[in-house]
Amino acid sequence: MKAIQVQRAGGPEVLELTDLPKPSPGPGQVLIRVEAAGLNFADILYVAGEYLVRTRYPTVPGMEFAGFIEALGEGVEGLQPGARVAALGGSGAFAEYAVVPARSVLPLPPQMSAAEAAAFPVSYFTAYFALRTQARAQPGEWVLIQAAAGALGTASIQIAKQMGLRVIALASSEEKLALCRRLGADVTLLNTQDSLLEAVRNATEGHGVDVLMEVVGGAGFAQSLRMLAYRGRLLVIGSASREMAQMHPVGLMKGNQSVIGVWLTPFLSDPAEMQAAVDFLLPLVASGQIRPVVGERFKLEEAAEAFRFVLSRKNTGKVILEP
Ligand code: NDP
Structure with a gap:
């Protein structure tokens, strides 16, 4: 599968389009075919090795995305292959496929586009x-x-x-x-x-x-x-x-x-806080009272250009990367 890989700390120049093996979901994990990923300022800091967590290279950045569930790991319940979901947390979203823990998966209203869904979580x-x-x-x-x-x-x-x-x-x-x-x-x-x-x-x-x-x-x-x-x-x-x-x-x-x-x-691993957030946010997205602003869209191959775009302060809303 196509993925953006980073071997060392740096700016947009260290982003490399690579071919990596398609991952498979371990116990409690879900494999998702990525339709759209959100580019956050934090991804730029993460690639630069300046984020709040230490970056371990090589790494595939990307902490939020939307896509279709392709396969479920052992012990995962309540999710269906084929469903479109958003996912939040960790890394690995700047790729054609990503594996996330089942608890990182968010059901989202079907009327949201993939780009809107990817722009939502973070x-x-x-x-x-x-x-x-x-x-x-x-x-x-x-x-x-x-x-x-x-x-x-x-x-x-x-x-x-x-x-x-x-x-x-x-x-x-x-x-x-x-x-x-x-x-x-x-x-x-x-x-x-x-x-x-x-x-x-x-x-x-x-x-x-x-x-x-x-x-x-x-x-x-x-x-x-x-x-x-x-x-x-x-x-x-x-x-x-x-x-x-x-x-x-x-x-x-x-x-x-x-x-x-x-x-x-840290809130992501606090189930009570996350539930309260979901209870507040999801009815508002479902009713259209809040709607993510989707900014410029780039192909995965153009990740370096997308990083430069955010660094130059040109973006409005969320910049999206699409495989
Ligand atoms: P944005 O889409 O807001 O892009 C960054 C914006 O920051 C720019 O458009 C610009 O707006 C402003 N800015 C001011 N100074 C600079 C500078 N020197 N270089 C670049 N941009 C600058 O990004 P995000 O929404 O992803 O993130 C916004 C901020 O929130 C970041 O600092 C990010 O790290 C933080 N964040 C923190 C989280 C947390 O959990 N604590 C979670 C999510 C985001 P303008 O041109 O209008 O000044």
Whole structure:
């Protein structure tokens, strides 16, 4: 089968189109024929050896995809060969076939396209765990979403609006901000403007934001802290700038503020948290109230181009790779 393999840490140049044996499912596993895989910023960090888990080379990246169940390993119950599903977690999705644990499989409404289904798991589960589980955001609160036209950002706008939050969306172009408005963002601001802090304060009538989804890190982190309202929560979700950030924890005391880490991976092995997330998210996708934004689509052979596209900040929604 065709697969994108990586032998050593690096950028798009280390992605190699290879022919690998088709995997077979072990006990408790499922073999899926991949129709579409989501490309996440985390895949870029994983290939570069900069992710939160250590990358063991050689590896086939790709942590979410949609496809048809081809075969079930020993002891797998409740899944049918031929069914179309999405899958979340681990690696190996940038290939024609992938094997995942049965518990990583998500049933999805049949009206979703393969690309929409592949765009769903990482971004929507992360948005849910960030806003509901970690921030405990309440209706009427202000949330600021960085990189709001991206994969996680578009998912976060939709989840935030479902939760009754007021959304400030930040992105780097007018075209991106227009997408954020179509998804329901209440206020949209260019992240390139000089007076961003003032603009956020004005938009919230001096209140500041109750929740801030920080995905860029680096030098802007200090400014994010200054945007927080009294009892505001800053969610550390990513560091797309790949730069270190600094903070003075004592500064949090005056406003009873919190800085909270968010990482999807540990939630995946917490059945109670996952069930709560599924119970919240699946009715919303089934009824069409939330709908993944599918961005540019690339063939598997074009994986390096797809990586460069995301790195150049051109994408809106989720970039998709198709075998
Ligand atoms: P996106 O589709 O959002 O693409 C990344 C976006 O980040 C860009 O479009 C750009 O938006 C913004 N950005 C800001 N600075 C840079 C930079 N120096 N280089 C590249 N992009 C930059 O990607 P994802 O939705 O996959 O991920 C978004 C962030 O969320 C990442 O930091 C990722 O690691 C994190 N994440 C964390 C998860 C977790 O479990 N903690 C799970 C999922 C994502 P703009 O041009 O508008 O500024």
